[in-house]
Amino acid sequence: SQQGEEDPQALSIQEGENATMNCSYKTSINNLQWYRQNSGRGLVHLILIRSNEREKHSGRLRVTLDTSKKSSSLLITASRAADTASYFCATVPSNDYKLSFGAGTTVTVRA
Amino acid sequence: DAGVIQSPRHEVTEMGQEVTLRCKPISGHNSLFWYRQTMMRGLELLIYFNNNVPIDDSGMPEDRFSAKMPNASFSTLKIQPSEPRDSAVYFCASSRTRGETQYFGPGTRLLVL
Numbered sequence: 001s002q003q004g005e006e007d008p009q010a011l012s013i014q015e016g017e018n019a020t021m022n023c024s025y026k027t028s029i030n031n032l033q034w035y036r037q038n039s040g041r042g043l044v045h046l047i048l049i050r051s052n053e054r055e056k057h058s059g060r061l062r063v064t065l066d067t068s069k070k071s072s073s074l075l076i077t078a079s080r081a082a083d084t085a086s087y088f089c090a091t092v093p094s095n096d097y098k099l100s101f102g103a104g105t106t107v108t109v110r111a
Numbered sequence: 112d113a114g115v116i117q118s119p120r121h122e123v124t125e126m127g128q129e130v131t132l133r134c135k136p137i138s139g140h141n142s143l144f145w146y147r148q149t150m151m152r153g154l155e156l157l158i159y160f161n162n163n164v165p166i167d168d169s170g171m172p173e174d175r176f177s178a179k180m181p182n183a184s185f186s187t188l189k190i191q192p193s194e195p196r197d198s199a200v201y202f203c204a205s206s207r208t209r210g211e212t213q214y215f216g217p218g219t220r221l222l223v224l
Contacts, residue, residue: 033213
């Protein structure tokens with residue numbers, strides 16, 4: 001079963017705008033990870049945030065984690081056409097090592 | 112490093128045939144994962160290995176599916192006999208340790224007619 005659930009399911013923005021997507025999960029976690037998948041390709045790891053961390057940055061990406069609300073957000077600033085992809089959050093439960101993926105958010109960046 | 116290598120990249124077969132998918136993980140990674148992705152069910156974990164030992168195969172759909180990891184640099188996922196509902200993209204991923212960042216291969220797109 002899917003642990004993480006992304007919201008929204010789809011997002012369309014203009015190039016240069018920011019894109020924000022959210023992820024909610026059900027059980028306590030060891031860490032939460034965000035991945036990107038371009039059409040027809042494999043998943044690419046973006047950021048891993050641990051349960052004792054609240055925020056992480058990587059280039060134009062910013063991830064926040066609120067364990068009290070069991071939620072995370074991924075912000076892409078100054079979006080580019082190349083950011084068009086599906087974005088997945090995945091959680092590693094506290095008592096296991098398996099990664100559980102959500103259904104993903106499809107982001108379209110219009111030129 | 113070459114990344115995770117999967118073969119074949121595409122496979123078209125007829126119902127009832129045996130299908131074998133192959134994966135070479137990144138050197139030095141101790142954990143290997145097989146996933147299946149479909150539009151209807153999303154990304155599903157089928158099985159994962161740690162130090163070549165199968166740890167959790169609860170995601171394997173049924174007895175028609177089997178996976179092996181004879182050594183640290185090679186794994187196979189076999190479907191016998193294949194059925195049209197097995198059509199999907201199958202991904203292999205590896206990680207340095209369990210629960211950490213996973214590195215995905217390009218996937219094998221399987222079509223069972």
